[in-house]
Amino acid sequence: MDTILTVTNLTKKFGSLTAVKDLSFTIEKGNVYGILGPNGSGKSTTLGIVLNVVNKTSGSFFWFDGETSTHQALKKVGAIIERPNFYPYMSAEQNLKLVCRIKEVPESRIQEKLELVGLWGRRHSKFKTYSLGMKQRLAIASALLNNPEILILDEPTNGLDPQGIHQIRELIKTIASQGTTILLASHLLDEVEKVCSHVVILQKGVNLYSGKVDGMFASHGFFELKTADMDGLKKFLEAQGSFSHFEQENGLLTAYLDQPLEAADLNEICFKKGIPLSHLVKRKESLEQQFLTLTNKQNQP
Amino acid sequence: MIRLLHIEFIKLWNNRASRFLIVAYFGLIALIALVTSIKIDWGPLKFNVADIGIFNFPYIWHFNTFMIAFLKVFLAIVIVSMISNEYSNKTIKQNLIDGLSKKEFIASKVWTILALAVASTVFVFLISLILGLMHSDFNEISIIFSDLEYLIAYFVKLFGFFSFCFFVGMLVKRSAFALGFLFIWFIGAEFFPWVYMTSKYSVQTADQVSMFFPFGSMWQSLSEPFTRLSVIQNAAREVGEEIVKDYSVDPVQLLIVLAWAAIFIWASYALLKKRDL
Numbered sequence: 001m002d003t004i005l006t007v008t009n010l011t012k013k014f015g016s017l018t019a020v021k022d023l024s025f026t027i028e029k030g031n032v033y034g035i036l037g038p039n040g041s042g043k044s045t046t047l048g049i050v051l052n053v054v055n056k057t058s059g060s061f062f063w064f065d066g067e068t069s070t071h072q073a074l075k076k077v078g079a080i081i082e083r084p085n086f087y088p089y090m091s092a093e094q095n096l097k098l099v100c101r102i103k104e105v106p107e108s109r110i111q112e113k114l115e116l117v118g119l120w121g122r123r124h125s126k127f128k129t130y131s132l133g134m135k136q137r138l139a140i141a142s143a144l145l146n147n148p149e150i151l152i153l154d155e156p157t158n159g160l161d162p163q164g165i166h167q168i169r170e171l172i173k174t175i176a177s178q179g180t181t182i183l184l185a186s187h188l189l190d191e192v193e194k195v196c197s198h199v200v201i202l203q204k205g206v207n208l209y210s211g212k213v214d215g216m217f218a219s220h221g222f223f224e225l226k227t228a229d230m231d232g233l234k235k236f237l238e239a240q241g242s243f244s245h246f247e248q249e250n251g252l253l254t255a256y257l258d259q260p261l262e263a264a265d266l267n268e269i270c271f272k273k274g275i276p277l278s279h280l281v282k283r284k285e286s287l288e289q290q291f292l293t294l295t296n297k298q299n300q301p
Numbered sequence: 302m303i304r305l306l307h308i309e310f311i312k313l314w315n316n317r318a319s320r321f322l323i324v325a326y327f328g329l330i331a332l333i334a335l336v337t338s339i340k341i342d343w344g345p346l347k348f349n350v351a352d353i354g355i356f357n358f359p360y361i362w363h364f365n366t367f368m369i370a371f372l373k374v375f376l377a378i379v380i381v382s383m384i385s386n387e388y389s390n391k392t393i394k395q396n397l398i399d400g401l402s403k404k405e406f407i408a409s410k411v412w413t414i415l416a417l418a419v420a421s422t423v424f425v426f427l428i429s430l431i432l433g434l435m436h437s438d439f440n441e442i443s444i445i446f447s448d449l450e451y452l453i454a455y456f457v458k459l460f461g462f463f464s465f466c467f468f469v470g471m472l473v474k475r476s477a478f479a480l481g482f483l484f485i486w487f488i489g490a491e492f493f494p495w496v497y498m499t500s501k502y503s504v505q506t507a508d509q510v511s512m513f514f515p516f517g518s519m520w521q522s523l524s525e526p527f528t529r530l531s532v533i534q535n536a537a538r539e540v541g542e543e544i545v546k547d548y549s550v551d552p553v554q555l556l557i558v559l560a561w562a563a564i565f566i567w568a569s570y571a572l573l574k575k576r577d578l
Binding site: 014048051052053054055069071072074075077079080081083085086087088089090094097098099101102103104142146 | 304307308311312315316317386390391392394395396397398399400401402403405574575577578
């Protein structure tokens, strides 16, 4: 598979503060990546470094095969960092014409991209008259002008109303379905969970995890169970050996698996043992629970 | 180069304030030329600026370049705001993300400055040529096109000044503060020291020191043309003073201005390279 971005041992210090610490990851073509982390965890700094606007302190990164200079490579990248930045006194169309000049792509693409984000009708309006949602959509249109190999979005739904958030997410899904690689930085877990296949988790500039969203937590899920004789059930399951630990709450027994076990199989063995279950649900931890588990581990060394 | 100039042109020309200032700048040059050529004829009061001889070739090259150089303040505002706008709109960041290199960003601004200086020089040349042809007492080709080094000095002076504005814009990032900085620099670092040295030593000493400073070097690249006028010289002779002065353009002085321009442009690039945006 083609590699788009390789980051090796990247470190950035702002004075005594280390914003990014020894970060390494690679981005391959065709996946949707998430960079996840609370505010101030170094997401934007990392993106700033690979986009040539923040100077790294140490480490290295290269785009594609590492043969082209960063600013040439950036012509094959579409990126928006933090807020949409355009010339407020120019119309959407004029702004995009300028971007076409910078990226050295034909101006004929402007209509296609503005139609994709639903702003073709407002193309003559000045940028400063746009709502935040429209600005964000214009930024996406602008980032797509060069038909980029990768689209980088930093907190694209930040500060938007629910309708705006929905529009942006639909747009991201549409773009991803067309085969564009996407790198999405966010502190919103459900956003990453809904959209991304791979994730890099940062906290205080440290890489906590990078890999597939599914494999993030070597987890087999857990069961929520209910029966008449809860203590008997717990004893039986402890002896059974497939579970790591148990929690009892609100009349439900939560049993965490440490090896694969299907709900139907569990139901069968319990019934054979003479413990009829009145409640049986198998769940996976949500990204949020996994995220908190990971970050808590970090906080309690 | 054309691509970079075009990028800058889109940014400048679509900005109403910049467009107004550029048009006003060239408009004012034309207007001043027009006004000075008016003959005042109110009964007993007859006055014609042209009669003093300021429109005579080749003197007109000296006089016009010197006078019109004052109007460069208009373009200083344009240049400072074209830099500070990039910072306040954060478009400098987006330009770089979109694939402009830091070198190209600086180059696009320098080309623009150069283009403005060239445009202004050409404009002054044309205006002076027209005014001269209308009013000059001498119309031989060889006289018309003599002393054109004043136009070179004018161009260098403008380019040096614009480079200074550009650098201060990059350094300070806010247009009002940048213009304030330029003004304070002019007063505090150049004008007062000059006055002080003049009073303590002599005008010559003060000039010899200030010729190495940014504003001082620009100022001295074009000497004042007034005392060169025969009217003034006659008046001076009547009170028993002889004005002896070298009015020619000194190439060394121009080199000093160009050196400052190079330093400012290089420093702007170094600043951008070092900065986290």
